[in-house]
Amino acid sequence: MQQEPWTTGESSAPVRQETVREDAPPVIELRNVDKHFGELHVLKNINLSVKRGEVVVIVGPSGSGKSTLCRTINRLETIDSGDIFIEGRHMPEEGKELSALRSEIGMVFQSFNLFAHKTILDNVTIGPVEVLGRKKKEARAEAMELLKRVGVDSQAGKVPAQLSGGQQQRVAIARSLAMHPKAMLFDEPTSALDPEMINEVLDVMTELARQGMTMVIVTHEMNFARRVADRIIFMADGNIVEENTPEEFFMNPRSDRLKDFLESLNRK
Amino acid sequence: MSEKKPEIPASFENARTKTAGKAAAAPKPLSIRDALYEPPGPKTRKRTAIATGISLSALAVLILLVIRQFYITGQLAPKYWTFFARKTTWKFLGKGLLGTLEAAALAGVLAFVMGFLMMLGRISRRRILRAVGTGIVEFTRGVPTLLFIYFFFLVVPRSGIKLAAIWKIATPVAISAAGVVAEVLRSGVNAVPKGQTEAALSLGMQHGKIFRKIVFPQAFRYITPALIAELVIVVKDTTFSYVVNFPDLMQNAKVLISNYDALVQIYFVTAVVYILINYLLNRISVTVADRTGTTL
Ligand SMILES: Nc1ncnc2c1ncn2[C@@H]1O[C@H](COP(=O)(O)OP(=O)(O)O)[C@@H](O)[C@H]1O
Ligand SMILES: [Mg+2]
Numbered sequence: 001m002q003q004e005p006w007t008t009g010e011s012s013a014p015v016r017q018e019t020v021r022e023d024a025p026p027v028i029e030l031r032n033v034d035k036h037f038g039e040l041h042v043l044k045n046i047n048l049s050v051k052r053g054e055v056v057v058i059v060g061p062s063g064s065g066k067s068t069l070c071r072t073i074n075r076l077e078t079i080d081s082g083d084i085f086i087e088g089r090h091m092p093e094e095g096k097e098l099s100a101l102r103s104e105i106g107m108v109f110q111s112f113n114l115f116a117h118k119t120i121l122d123n124v125t126i127g128p129v130e131v132l133g134r135k136k137k138e139a140r141a142e143a144m145e146l147l148k149r150v151g152v153d154s155q156a157g158k159v160p161a162q163l164s165g166g167q168q169q170r171v172a173i174a175r176s177l178a179m180h181p182k183a184m185l186f187d188e189p190t191s192a193l194d195p196e197m198i199n200e201v202l203d204v205m206t207e208l209a210r211q212g213m214t215m216v217i218v219t220h221e222m223n224f225a226r227r228v229a230d231r232i233i234f235m236a237d238g239n240i241v242e243e244n245t246p247e248e249f250f251m252n253p254r255s256d257r258l259k260d261f262l263e264s265l266n267r268k
Numbered sequence: 269m270s271e272k273k274p275e276i277p278a279s280f281e282n283a284r285t286k287t288a289g290k291a292a293a294a295p296k297p298l299s300i301r302d303a304l305y306e307p308p309g310p311k312t313r314k315r316t317a318i319a320t321g322i323s324l325s326a327l328a329v330l331i332l333l334v335i336r337q338f339y340i341t342g343q344l345a346p347k348y349w350t351f352f353a354r355k356t357t358w359k360f361l362g363k364g365l366l367g368t369l370e371a372a373a374l375a376g377v378l379a380f381v382m383g384f385l386m387m388l389g390r391i392s393r394r395r396i397l398r399a400v401g402t403g404i405v406e407f408t409r410g411v412p413t414l415l416f417i418y419f420f421f422l423v424v425p426r427s428g429i430k431l432a433a434i435w436k437i438a439t440p441v442a443i444s445a446a447g448v449v450a451e452v453l454r455s456g457v458n459a460v461p462k463g464q465t466e467a468a469l470s471l472g473m474q475h476g477k478i479f480r481k482i483v484f485p486q487a488f489r490y491i492t493p494a495l496i497a498e499l500v501i502v503v504k505d506t507t508f509s510y511v512v513n514f515p516d517l518m519q520n521a522k523v524l525i526s527n528y529d530a531l532v533q534i535y536f537v538t539a540v541v542y543i544l545i546n547y548l549l550n551r552i553s554v555t556v557a558d559r560t561g562t563t564l
Contacts, residue, residue, distance in 0.1 A: 076466055099469075099473065099474050102471070103471060103472025107466075107470035109467065113463035113467035117486050126481070127472070130471075130473060130481065131472040175467075
């Protein structure tokens with residue numbers, strides 16, 4: 001089996017830059033994507049390309065279309081027009097092929113969405129067993145390994161409601177990782193968490209970034225963004241208004257919208 | 269996978285020890301009742317005790333009055349009660365009880381299967397199936413049970429279909445309950461948060477599998493109490509068995525009444541048995557609800 005870069009734990013590379021592969025085709029590519037919710041134009045001609053190993057952070061005011069963009073990547077939202085490619089393959093609109101391609105992209109939700117009737121361990125094994133056809137025993141062994149890595153292996157036999165939010169979100173990350181995804185999407189993974197639990201989730205994500213996982217992250221945690229992002233994208237009113245490296249993004253914002261946005265953050 | 273693990277940041281360790289303590293403090297899973305209602309305070313408990321006392325006294329008075337009335341009208345005379353000492357009486361009633369349980373069980377299973385299919389129609393992504401499902405649900409809910417029973421007793425045999433008596437009662441009772449079962453199932457399915465489906469989709473699961481593995485098991489836990497409540501109605505509806513000459517508890521009670529001319533006494537015993545059955549079902553419902561409470 002192909003060895004994903006993030007599974008080699010010994011990497012102690014700095015979080016940014018070194019893991020980005022310029023030569024490989026982009027893992028995620030959106031071309032001219034448009035979407036409406038009724039009258040509302042939520043995504044306006046979006047073009048986005050994410051290279052292998054790249055960490056792209058999306059920021060912007062509430063309602064600007066960040067979640068919608070994130071969700072269109074694996075077609076949890078339909079689009080009106082445009083194209084989505086995963087490693088150069090066109091993302092089909094429905095059917096088995098869509099499911100297969102979805103299984104290659106991990107997704108972590110704001111509200112965790114762990115399967116409420118299943119144990120922590122079963123939450124992590126259900127994907128490999130039901131979708132990839134892996135043997136239960138193997139899947140369990142690997143799941144325990146992953147749970148250990150995110151620090152919740154001692155909770156394996158419990159159900160999600162018995163865990164704290166931070167623990168649940170770390171399990172959700174492990175559940176995605178169990179599918180050996182080519183990329184992972186995070187939609188405000190820490191927004192539903194109590195402040196003291198935010199870091200335990202961000203630490204896991206930082207570790208993933210360090211190990212070379214390709215990631216698209218919607219977040220309001222600016223310090224975290226500055227630390228892990230290769231590129232930060234600013235969205236407003238359904239547009240990608242500006243994108244840049246973290247330094248440039250925060251030090252030299254070009255558009256007034258971004259300047260206003262950064263200022264509003266400082267005021268808080 | 270590599271043997272060497274990335275070192276675990278301190279915050280992970282904290283998280284671990286924190287929950288270990290939490291787990292020890294909360295050995296009992298949270299039940300629905302615990303989650304929905306605050307435990308009663310001392311005032312509430314006092315008020316509950318007083319209300320219970322008053323209700324019980326009122327009930328006792330009522331029972332005494334009834335007994336007195338029976339005494340005056342002679343219903344307590346030994347001749348109306350001695351046949352209860354005979355084994356054959358209880359055997360006969362027991363047979364009837366067995367018939368009731370059989371008919372109710374069969375009707376319950378049929379109602380669940382039919383209700384499940386109707387629910388699938390109701391939630392289908394195809395508009396035609398949805399329309400058909402809605403039509404059938406409304407029809408079965410709108411028509412009185414007794415009409416369905418007469419249909420199976422009078423009309424169906426004429427078309428040359430010969431059904432055993434138990435099917436003549438269980439099928440119409442089931443049809444009559446199926447619409448409600450379908451709606452209960454549907455409300456359960458709708459109560460499962462959308463995020464559950466989205467998480468499963470993002471893992472690459474397909475809709476059929478998501479329904480079977482994720483949505484329906486959770487829906488079923490939500491609605492088990494409502495389904496058992498519907499089973500109570502099914503049990504009561506089987507008392508129409510006399511229409512189709514199926515020997516259920518009610519039918520056998522009627523036979524005893526005409527044999528011994530003891531209407532009040534036999535109906536009294538029969539009612540107690542029905543109350544016991546349904547009380548038992550309700551107990552099961554509460555137990556099940558408490559047991560599955562952790563998943564809410
Ligand atoms: N399912 C939906 N139906 C209708 N409007 C929606 C739906 N989801 C989001 N919207 C609207 O689309 C806009 C963008 O939403 P969203 O992508 O969630 O923004 P963000 O994540 O940046 O806060 C908002 O105005 C929101 O109200
Ligand atoms: Mg959002």
